[in-house]
Amino acid sequence: MVTDGLDFSYLLLENYKDLKISEDELAVILMIDHLISQDNPLITADLLSLKMNLDVSTIDSLLASLLKKHYIEYVTTWRGTVTTLDPLQEILFSEFEFTSAKKKTSKKLQELPDNIYTKIEKELSRTLSPVEVDKISGWLALGHTEEMILDAVKEAVKRNKKSLREVDKILLSWEKKADQQKEGVSALSDKWDKNIDETIEIAKTPWLDIDDD
Numbered sequence: 001m002v003t004d005g006l007d008f009s010y011l012l013l014e015n016y017k018d019l020k021i022s023e024d025e026l027a028v029i030l031m032i033d034h035l036i037s038q039d040n041p042l043i044t045a046d047l048l049s050l051k052m053n054l055d056v057s058t059i060d061s062l063l064a065s066l067l068k069k070h071y072i073e074y075v076t077t078w079r080g081t082v083t084t085l086d087p088l089q090e091i092l093f094s095e096f097e098f099t100s101a102k103k104k105t106s107k108k109l110q111e112l113p114d115n116i117y118t119k120i121e122k123e124l125s126r127t128l129s130p131v132e133v134d135k136i137s138g139w140l141a142l143g144h145t146e147e148m149i150l151d152a153v154k155e156a157v158k159r160n161k162k163s164l165r166e167v168d169k170i171l172l173s174w175e176k177k178a179d180q181q182k183e184g185v186s187a188l189s190d191k192w193d194k195n196i197d198e199t200i201e202i203a204k205t206p207w208l209d210i211d212d213d
Contacts, residue, residue: 018095036083042082071087
């Protein structure tokens with residue numbers, strides 16, 4: 001059932017054309033919804049014909065079409081067989097969520113620096129999903145620069161792995177490498193240089209005194 005606050009009729013009228021629902025099918029659906037709201041559990045062609053200007057055979061064909069499209073169902077419950085529009089309601093609610101997500105994504109894209117979204121899409125040769133946009137925002141919040149992110153995307157493409165999961169792995173590996181260089185490699189290098197100097201000094205030390213004969 002559609003979430004509270006969302007009007008089923010509104011969503012249906014907004015989307016019925018995209019769902020390839022004819023005007024006659026639309027009228028049947030709206031009447032079914034009306035009859036269900038009037039506590040009629042089982043909606044038949046005969047009952048619909050009493051409320052509509054369509055004959056029973058036409059309504060039968062329309063119901064069969066709607067069943068085939070999985071927009072209505074007849075379900076057996078403890079009350080017997082009932083008519084439900086739940087499948088269609090779920091489709092409409094999902095469409096509403098998708099549209100809302102697209103709007104949120106569009107807003108976030110405007111906030112991304114220097115149009116990084118477009119650049120990444122160009123590198124990956126595809127459109128990013130709202131989840132992927134959130135991921136990019138997360139990288140930026142963690143302090144990764146746009147240049148670093150784009151370089152990681154290009155590296156992932158070179159590996160023939162056009163996923164942000166791969167980009168995330170690359171960024172993580174670069175971050176670890178940078179930490180190692182900052183914290184460990186420098187000290188190790190100093191120790192190595194010191195050992196080399198000591199070795200050279202030892203090599204210069206005369207082991208035999210030429211005056212001791």
